[in-house]
Amino acid sequence: MRFEPAQAFAPEPAYILLPFRFRRLPWDSERVLLSSLSGDWMVIPADRLPPLVAGEIDPGDPLRLDLEARHFIAASADRATLAPLLSQIRTRKAYLQEGPALHIFVVSLRCHHSCAYCQVSRRPTGQSRFDMAQDASIHAVERLFEWPSPTLTIEFQGGEPLLHFDRVRSLTERIVERNRSEGRALRFVIASTLHDLTDEQLAFFAEHGFALSTSLDGPEWLHNANRPRPERDSYRRTVEGIERARRALGEDAVSALTTLTRRSLEAPEAIIDEYRKLGFPSIFLRPLSPYGFALKTKTRTGYTIEDFLTFYRRALDHLLAVNRAGYRMDEVYASLLLSQLMTPFSHGYVDLRSPTGAGLGAVVYDYDGWAYPSDEARMLAAMGDFTFRLGRVEETVDTWLRSEAMQRVLEAGVAEALPTCADCVFVPWCGADPIDHYARQGDTIGHRPTSDFCRKQMGMFDLLLEKWEVSEPQDRGILESWAFRKEPSSALQAAA
Template identity: 25%
Template sequence: MGALTLIRHNAHRVDVDGHAMLMHVPTTSLFELDGVARDVYDLFRRAPAVDPDLMRAELGPRHGPDTLSECLQSFLALDILRDAEAADIPRPVVKVEEIPLSTIILNVNTGCNLACTYCYKEDLTTPAKGQKMGFQTAKASFELLLKQAHARDRVNVVFFGGEPLSNMALIREVVAYALPRAAELGKTVDFSLTTNATLLTPELVDWFDTHRFALTVSMDGPKALHDANRKTVGGKGTYDLVARNVRMLLARYRSRPVGVRVTLTRGVTDVIGIHDHLKNELGFHEVGFGPATSGPIAVFNLDQEALKRAFEDMKTLGRRYVEAACRGENIGFSNMHQLLTDIAQGTKKAVPCGAGLGMLAVDKEGELHLCHRFVGSNQPTYGNVETGIDIPKLAGFIETAQDRSAFGCKTCRIRSICAGGCYHESYARQGDPFAPVWHYCDLMRDWVDFGIESYVRIMQANPSFFRSQLEPRITRSGPAREVLQ
């Protein structure tokens, strides 16, 4: 054996309550280091290169040659160690030859009856000026989904806006068409919808229940916080109406758990209070938080200090989550669910999400966008539902997105979880969908370390939590998260 060196960007150690955990960065796999592995890893962290003589001198008195050799071979197989003279290995780029869609997002109306101050939608307008999608476009969208999902047993249709309930006539038509059409091909179709809840009625709730919609409500917490940003077009707060409709929804809806998405903005960052209100007082199954950092009106965006405080508050709530999980309870914090799912499953992503690969969004003209966030933007489209996907153009985007070495992602320890971050966040903040979300990088690395600590503590106290809480959630989730393996 010649001299070996540690490939630092392929391994990351986190110590948790006496357990030395090593994350294999390329696969997000977790290993617990035993005594010999700890010593070998620590030696390579101290020395830029280790040859047999240094190995014997440093570790020979404590570990036998066979034990050391076995450990070295394990690290070599994981590409945690490499020949010190070996050339760097370029990041492999998977060629994209087809687009295996699982999800189509229909932007059914650009009109919305709210005027939320932080809304990122560039095509958003008032209800009177809203441009609604027609049935022929929606039908062609579903047929494109079926064509691209020929190898899948299950597909998903997402209704988005504006406020999608403002075009219920189209939603009903699509469901009536999609169910028997999918059945002809032996497929199951799921429906998802995000709503501001202002237009919900008992009749609509019962109809959604019958068709097993995956429903998510946009709501920002108690009255004072919610009404700060989520106002009608006329400027009136909407909490009273939304809370009343939510209570009705949660009392009647039985087919699937209902979650809520909260947007954290300047002045609306009370993570603990918001979660307690939405989960414990209103009764949502899960609460998820999304910080606003790149909205069109900068005054509402979280600056770096506010963003850091928000993440600290999310970690405080995460500790409550861990304590409850160790007791076998689930407090419904979806950000922690997702983090622990990534760690438990060993997420291995070459691109940040399914946008453009497993999922496309359609505007009223039938143009195909990377995702719903890009509808109405000045970013390129990738074909039309009538003429099909421009596969070479879309494949070029996905292949470019796989290698962000020029931005420093190659050596980031969370690259297989983050993969550079949200395309739209990068586009909105930096004008480039491939530029990493720099303002999140350190915070996300710390968040993943927190997730590793949480995972280990739950595994030590109550490993059945992952089977009882995370696996059922994965199987009942909405749009599949597509990643290149």
């Protein structure tokens, strides 16, 4: 029997390839965007990708050091350590350690307005049966303090919460009193039209350090069309409320957001200029959501994601021009995405969490004593779909977390484990948002390639990266400053 010498083993690769994702740049097909498990990223020539994967990047190549520093490759097995990579992942997911920090109390469904795009089932101002009852509010406060978060942001919503100010007052006072023994950091927010502010209310807000959030859809003609009142005075009353609140509480106490209808897409410059005229340092350009009256009136007020992205590109160009002219103003959602890209930290914005922020980052206590993992889940219930009801406020948080509704959210709540998302270059900075996919596609996982959520996210990331990369240094500096802006108010984060 003839003995054949053993085949020589191939030499070990010079480095270990760590998991990463990539995407050709839509504006330059000769280059690719890479993202690592840690959320680091870089752009390299497309022809460098095959040798990277094959383990052929030479030790003296400057690219080699950059790839190792950003956790795309590691040194050989006997010298490699994953400790820095794991530490950075823990930093990005730090919000998971504390539980929900945003707690939304819906104190009334009553409202003066008849907005066609409203996400909520609003009720006439005289129907007080749609106000939160005392018993429900007492139980809701008990549930609030069962959550472990050291910081609790309590946001009052409606309808118009000022129509049930007595409940806002009693809840605030009960929470403050209970907190004497709990020792949490409390932040109070109210989302209101600000139309009916009284001196008594402003004094109460000042005493408890409230932040106020309102809706301002643009100049008078647009705001009145989007947010009608019988008297056709919505814009005037909103502006008067903003100015009055600022005088009483300070310039920084009031924030605003705009909801975009089909009519709004024609006027990005006018919307931004209105915010500048009124002295706002930020603007939140929020597209329509598939809930409530917004869904019923979609054929009249709605538009495609492609239309939104075309609008957004115009808006971004104008915002950059406004900043170049010396007025500092950022767009809130762009700032949130850019902070994901430019910093190693996570802001914990509910829609950009993985695992999902629904139930893990926010909880909603509805006027009728039911609890939900997000405002979107509450809106679905208002439309007759109770899939995501957690339970009653009389039940414990532990019962809610074991509910079938929460299990459905969690099963589809990790973007890194979802079809298509698992391979997406943007997944380290994105979220799963199973309730949005359920609302749009009838399934918590959904079909990502045709998902409006995914098309919006990918379009926004592409646009911001393109602007950052191809712009003049001044514009690049403006975008980078947005990434490090102060944390947006919880009312803006909730996009209520």
